[in-house]
Amino acid sequence: MLLNIKNLTVAIEGKEIIKGLNLQVNKGEVHAIMGPNGTGKSTLAAAITGREGYEVTEGEIWYKDQNIIEMDADERANLGIFLSFQYPVEIPGVSMTNFMRTAINAQREYRGLPPMPAGEFLKLMEEKKKLVDIHSKLTNRSVNEGFSGGEKKKNEIFQMALLEPTLAILDETDSGLDIDALRTVAKGVNELRSEENAFVVITHYQRLLEYIVPDFVHVMYDGKIVKSGSKNLALELEEKGYEWLKEHSLA
């Protein structure tokens, strides 16, 4: 098993947001997590990736046979966990090229590899740019600076393609995307899918799931997974609305 979350409780500033959550992800699988706003989906992503201030008060997060809850965020990233941010930040003055080169070489160093030669790196950039259909004028800019909402999301997938993570969490990568951009993002994910990696796709709408077909769909409500099923669950949820869930979770 790649990711095994057991009875996880997460608090922000003492307030419990995730309330006893279980999730199991195997290599080769795509899991979708759906649920209304404010339910704790991004909080879950932050807890898995080790963001400070998100306190695990109970439970365990197992990744590749180790409990990672004490591990720093950068080490988790170096172990192959990637987050496509719901709100990517801007880093003025730091070019995308410099940023990604620093990231790739940090990850290589962690694995005991020498820095990637400049030529090889540039070739890799070109290749992945094509994959996500991202323009050079964006990659020559500072990280996310002056990017539109859609471009920021594409840029997240571009970074994912460069880093080739084992576990990728996509936090509402589809929101704010037009249909073409959505297709491009989905294409990027589908081309990276393999028997060796897994995806957790957080989304509001089942629309994305027409393009990235999940093996499992989980519905989150008030800090817990209240229902799991096949991809049909997404359709059912969209049809009946989140009100239907409320009844479910109270039941």
Next chain:
Amino acid sequence: MSDQTNNNILDEVTKGEYKFGFYTDIENDLAPRGLTEDTIRFISAKKEEPEWMLEFRLKAFRHWQTLEEPEWAHLHHPPIDFQDIIYFASPKKKPQLNSLDEVDPELLETFDKLGISLDEQKRLSGVAVDAVIDSVSVKTTFQDTLAKHGIIFCSFSEAVKNHPELVKKYMGTVVPYTDNYYAALNSAVFSDGSFCYIPKGVRSPLELSTYFRINAANTGQFERTLIVAEEGGYVSYMEGCTAPMRDENQLHAAIVEIIAMDDAEVKYSTVQNWYPGDKQGKGGVYNFVTKRGLCKGNRSKISWTQVETGSSITWKYPSCVLMGDNSIGEFYSVAVTNNYQQADTGTKMIHLGKNTRSTIISKGISAGRSNNSYRGLVKIMPGAVNSRNFSQCDSLLLGDQCGAHTFPYIDTRNQSSIVEHEATTSKISEDQLFYCNQRGIDTEKAIGLIVNGYAKEVLNKLPMEFAVEAQKLLSITLEGSVG
């Protein structure tokens, strides 16, 4: 959350050490400790100076004795005992200037350690270097190449001997010894420095560079640099400096004068990395420097670019006097302070000529318990019609125990000129740090990356040879500081 998080990061990230803190055991010729007229006569005699030079020194000394140390800067330090300083130290084995083989091998090794190549074989770098250790210039490279273009690039002492008419004509015309306390002191006791003369219509084919090193204990360093660019001349000049780690404070009081005639351009870049003191604020160099450029000719241009990472105290305002019509002054600065460092730095742009323009970009970065002040004056005189200034002063705070201050003074005396001033203060956001961490970049590297991005506008102004060194320095200076 973010305050808590920032503090944690502050505690977590550990020690950054000064990488240039070694000391080289070189036999020295020292002046007796303290400062009297005899000291000045001693220095002048050691340097075999002509009478007029000694007279200049003595006048400056007598003036200095009437002055009080300035206290207006946003700086705090115990009183400096000017009688407890050695004002002159020179390596005993007097190196020959025409052959590298005759330079003390210990000295060469010192410069090797600093990554400064004095070896003329290594022409690839294309940089001519004047190396000044303690009080004496030990080696100037590429002199022959430069001489072919009529460019004079030598130590100040040599210039006094070989080009007295030029030195007499220009020395003290931009920074007179009456200018301020430290300028008077420097004029009395200055030991060496660099002299550079670009004749009419010549663009220097090489970057010129001076490398200063304080080595001996209890000595002050008082160097003096004079750059003259005649009509249509161009030169890009770089200055670097380091010092050993010592517990006591060392005094550095320098003067740099630049003169640009019609259509001449001088770019002066500094990477200042004197020893900043230890984490408790013990030791470090007191850096009191007067740098000023005179845009004497029409359409002349002087630009100062500085990266200030060292010194326990920095007091420094590289300035431009825009005398020629349509002349241009620029000041680009990154000043980083960490631990207990204090910096009070900025510029003065004095507009005298018509249509003169000046640009000021200042990036202050403070960490630890340091204090970082920008102090600037933009003065537009009545005759400077249609002049323009744009100033931008940004401060970045790392942690919550450091201080950033901005003191912009604006004095406009005509109606047709425009002065714009923008200022911002920001912190490294926890969001940015996490974003980097999530890509596998550790917090220390992330801070280096973000800070270099923040300072990019200024770093881009540095010559290539310096830019890489400066970027590394920024990261190193902030190691172990941050949140």
